[in-house]
Amino acid sequence: MHESTYLILTALVEAPRHGYAVLEEVRQISDGRVDLRAGTLYAALDRLRTEGLIDIEREEQVQSRLRRYYRLTASGAQRLAEESARLRSNADAASVRLRRAGLIVDGGAA
Amino acid sequence: MTLEHGYRWLMACYPRAYRRQYEDELIGVLLDDASPGQRRPAARDVLALLGGALHAHVRQAGARFSGNAWREAAQALGLIAALMLFVRDARVPVLHLAMFADGYPEGLGEPFVLWPVGFVALLWLTVAVSAVFGWGRAAAAIAVCCAAFEVVRVAEDYGQYSTVRNLWPAVLAAMVPLVLAVHAPRSATASLARWRLGTLAAATLVSVGAPSIAQVTGADDSTTPVYGTWIFTVGVGRIEAILLTAGYLLFALVILSTPAVLRRRLLALVVPVGVTLLLTRVGFSSTGTILKRPTHDGVLAALTPAQWLVLVLAPTLFFAVAVAILHQRERSGTQGA
The missing domain is CATH 1.10.8 (Helicase, Ruva Protein; domain 3)
Known part of the structure; x- marks a missing residue:
């Protein structure tokens, strides 16, 4: 799973969010490292909707602008959990090997 | 703004x-x-x-190409194209064997017609038979080898004579493994129905046997060869030309008689081949009407980068236009209904 996809799904875990809120949440989760643009976000949202990982929760008009709120579906939550487990397993394996090789000490570089 | x-x-x-x-x-x-x-x-x-x-x-x-109609069209095209390529490669080997049978001890006198051309013809036939039985993946795997041969052959022609005259079979051959690898809900046999399969078999027999029939019966002994830019009748006898034309018309009949949804897609899929054929036979010849190629001592000059660009982009562009028109028509048809 692409990092931006992973972060978009993560941004939707706690509550349904509209597009701009997802952009802000992704920046916050990644400490500003991932700065999604709206064009990229909506390409991902469209794909995730087609795959059934997210869905539209509701629509509203704010200052004459359409806002759609997206929510994580059950299969989206399951995919995110699976991907998180995979990343955690890879990260653990990398940490163990780095520590064994003496290249890091307690999580930092040696 | x-x-x-x-x-x-x-x-x-x-x-x-x-x-x-x-x-x-x-x-x-x-x-x-x-x-x-x-x-x-x-x-x-x-x-x-x-x-x-x-x-x-x-x-x-x-999403559009993943529809069942496109998948069935892909399988049907794979079968028809494999048979057409079999016809093209098998004609001369069959003539060679027919001349043996007719009392010419050396046949055509050129053993290369049996190897590798005759062998590749047999492989194309295997591809077609596999497609008939619905073994799309196996057919696609064999078609990869055949397509590679066709591409190498046209590359050799270009290297020796700077000609791209026979590029269209290479384009068609390259499409065959791609379309046969597509998984379809129905095999080509089911999509085309029995009588069209029979017509395909007849088209194949007539086209493959055309030179042999003309040779063995001596029907073309008193006719003058037909020349011109017409694709199937360059320097062959009149009877052979008629038989070849009849064969290819039968192939066309199979495509044109299919249900509209399948027919439109089959025609769209053959657009790149048709455009390549027109460009290489009419557009790029020494008397080319679109992009004329000069000759030096009777040998065609190499294609310019602009001509290569046209040769690559035009078939793709026309295919995209054909698909867009097809979907537009079908969408407006659905909305109008």
């Missing part, structure tokens, strides 16, 4: 259906995300929007 107009102008690059779904919402997010006082779309947003538009077009095309 306001910032919103700039974004709306960029949104025009997206497919219409996508715009209907997301335009207002996406522009709202872009405006929310804009810096205070920003008057033009940021470069990163422009790139993201153009990338998103390309992505949306590719996804839309992928």
Whole structure:
């Protein structure tokens, strides 16, 4: 799973969010490292909707602008959990090997 | 031009259906995300929007081509194309064998007609038979080898004589493994029905046997060879030309008699081959009407980069146009119904 996809799904875990809120949440989760643009976000949202990982929760008009709120579906939550487990397993394996090789000490570089 | 107009102008690059779904919402997010006082779309947003538009077009095309009608058309084309390529490669080997049988001890006197050309012809026949039985993946795997041979053959022709006259079979051959690898709900046999399969068999027999029939019966002994840019009748006897034409008309009949949904897709799929055929036979010849190629001591000059570009882009472009027209017509037909 692409990092931006992973972060978009993560941004939707706690509550349904509209597009701009997802952009802000992704920046916050990644400490500003991932700065999604709206064009990229909506390409991902469209794909995730087609795959059934997210869905539209509701629509509203704010200052004459359409806002759609997206929510994580059950299969989206399951995919995110699976991907998180995979990343955690890879990260653990990398940490163990780095520590064994003496290249890091307690999580930092040696 | 306001910032919103700039974004709306960029949104025009997206497919219409996508715009209907997301335009207002996406522009709202872009405006929310804009810096205070920003008057033009940021470069990163422009790139993201153009990338998103390309992505949306590719996804839309992928969704269209993943429909069952396209899949069945792909399988049917795989079968028809394999038979046509079998015909093209088997004609001379069959003539060689017919001359043996007719009392010419050396046949055509050129053993290469049996190897490798005759062998590749047999492989094309195997591809066709596999497609008939619905073994698409096996047929595609064998077709890869045959297509590689056809591409190498046309490359050799170009290396020796700077000719791309026989590029169309290579294009058709390259399409065969691709279309046969597509998984379809029904095999080519089921899509085409029995009588069309019978017509295909007749077309194949007539076309493969044309030179042999003319030779063995001596029917062309008193006729003058037919020359011209017409694709199947360059320097062959009149009877052979008639038989070949009859064979290829039968192939055309099979395609044209299929149900409209299948027929439109089959015709769209053969557009790249047809455009290549026209370009290489008419457009790029020494008397070419589109992009004339000069000759030096009777030998054609190599293609220029512009001509190569036309040769690559034109078939793709015309195919895209054919598909767009097809979907447009079907959409308007559905809406009108």
